[in-house]
Amino acid sequence: MTQVELAELTGLSAATVSNIVKELAAGGLVELSSTTRSGRRATQVSLARAAGVVAGVDFGERHLRVALADTSHEVLTEQRLPLASDHRGDAELDRAALLIADLLDKIGAEPHELLAVGIGLPAPIDTVSGQVGSTTLMPGWTGIAIADAFAGRTKAPVFVDNSANLGALAEHRYGAARGRSNVAYIEVSYGIGAGLLLDGRVFRGSTGTAGEIGHMTLDENGAICKCGNRGCLETYASAEVLLHSLRVSHGALSLRDMLRLAAHGDVGCRRVLSDAGRHVGTAVASLCNLFNPELVVVGGALAAAGEVLTHPMRDVVDRFAIPSAAASVEVVVGELGERAELRGAIALALAGIDTSSFLASSLDDKVS
Numbered sequence: 422m423t424q425v426e427l428a429e430l431t432g433l434s435a436a437t438v439s440n441i442v443k444e445l446a447a448g449g450l451v452e453l454s455s456t457t458r459s460g461r462r463a464t465q466v467s468l469a470r471a472a473g474v475v476a477g478v479d480f481g482e483r484h485l486r487v488a489l490a491d492t493s494h495e496v497l498t499e500q501r502l503p504l505a506s507d508h509r510g511d512a513e514l515d516r517a518a519l520l521i522a523d524l525l526d527k528i529g530a531e532p533h534e535l536l537a538v539g540i541g542l543p544a545p546i547d548t549v550s551g552q553v554g555s556t557t558l559m560p561g562w563t564g565i566a567i568a569d570a571f572a573g574r575t576k577a578p579v580f581v582d583n584s585a586n587l588g589a590l591a592e593h594r595y596g597a598a599r600g601r602s603n604v605a606y607i608e609v610s611y612g613i614g615a616g617l618l619l620d621g622r623v624f625r626g627s628t629g630t631a632g633e634i635g636h637m638t639l640d641e642n643g644a645i646c647k648c649g650n651r652g653c654l655e656t657y658a659s660a661e662v663l664l665h666s667l668r669v670s671h672g673a674l675s676l677r678d679m680l681r682l683a684a685h686g687d688v689g690c691r692r693v694l695s696d697a698g699r700h701v702g703t704a705v706a707s708l709c710n711l712f713n714p715e716l717v718v719v720g721g722a723l724a725a726a727g728e729v730l731t732h733p734m735r736d737v738v739d740r741f742a743i744p745s746a747a748a749s750v751e752v753v754v755g756e757l758g759e760r761a762e763l764r765g766a767i768a769l770a771l772a773g774i775d776t777s778s779f780l781a782s783s784l785d786d787k788v789s
């Protein structure tokens with residue numbers, strides 16, 4: 422923000438803001454640059470990297486993304502790795518810790534500059550035990566209290582959440598859901614989950630399982646799902662199921678192949694994606710009846726299919742949701758793409774550090 426904006430926001434006088442900013446700049450905690458606002462020159466104040474960095478870690482069903490960001494939410498560096506479908510918690514937490522160390526090294530930061538770590542996982546995180554709240558959804562992670570286990574690998578405090586919740590948080594903070602209060606973020610990838618924002622805050626339920634729409638029953642006689650139930654939404658619309666249904670006609674495709682072919686008009690690939698949109702739409706229609714969101718943001722790897730996926734979803738919502746719930750909801754593709762969950766992990770880490778007391782204490786260190 423500019424100094425004028427800081428004065429407006431805090432209610433402090435321009436002279437007071439100017440003095441505080443000078444002091445923080447002397448301590449190396451903020452950086453100043455020139456900018457123009459409504460045609461006038463102004464001084465932009467940003468948090469300096471010297472204030473420290475946070476790490477975001479996004480575990481997908483098939484990928485690991487790690488990024489470092491400064492305290493003004495700017496991503497400084499990031500890396501993505503593929504993961505095996507049956508990845509195991511201990512080995513992957515080790516790998517994520519090593520990646521964070523590598524990235525710190527890459528930007529020339531010391532390990533003690535890491536202020537906090539935010540981790541997202543595509544599974545319900547039990548808010549009481551801190552473990553994955555299901556023994557079947559991510560079997561390789563059963564029994565691991567993730568934050569505690571990772572805190573032993575870094576010195577920084579660790580915060581963990583379900584990745585759809587983090588996608589919702591990121592789209593709300595930086596993307597398509599800015600300024601909205603009641604939002605459902607639907608992550609459609611190898612797994613399907615929802616992050617729910619109620620009155621602008623993530624709703625986790627009593628133990629962290631809220632939003633597990635991937636395991637909503639569409640057909641009680643349907644195929645067995647990895648959760649042990651039958652006919653869940655994921656058995657109709659997960660990336661794995663879509664790729665499997667293209668096997669006979671297209672051979673073994675990767676997810677990217679399928680999306681690329683669909684974008685070039687391949688009718689088979691467009692068909693499986695639009696059918697997936699209809700199935701997800703059935704679950705979203707129930708969600709609209711239950712909590713009446715103003716906005717549904719579609720994220721996850723399959724969201725890159727765009728309207729091929731979201732048009733049929735919208736049609737089904739109109740068809741099955743109560744008219745007043747359907748009429749008031751907008752269905753859009755997320756603005757942050759596949760990085761929404763990673764950006765959410767960064768936002769989670771930043772929310773976890775008490776910036777004001779942290780700035781005060783480091784200012785004491787540096788100025789005195």
Ligand SMILES: [Zn+2]
Nearest residue numbers: 636646648653
């Ligand atoms: Zn299931």
